[in-house]
Amino acid sequence: MFSAYHVEQERWTRQQLQCDCGSRWTEIGPQQLMQLDGKPSDVYRATCDACGGETMVDFDVSSFFGRPSDLQALDDQDTARG
Secondary structure (H helix, E strand, C coil): EEECHHHHHHHHHHCCEEECCCCCEECCCCCCEEEEEEEEEEEEEECCCCCCCCEEEEEEECCCCEEEEEEEEHHHHHHHHH
């Protein structure tokens, strides 16, 4: 399981991962929010572009789960200032 501190970190990590055959993974379906090892986790399913292999990539998102995104927090501050 990967630890993530922001959604962008999840995206960057997923883009770096490669199959054992050396090809890239293609995500299939949306992320799923699940409890893994008692922690909120984003889980992604992917297939290999070259060999057709499948994998699940999961991230511990407990560091930011339930908090508004940084951008939403900034929007809220701007709205409060009027």
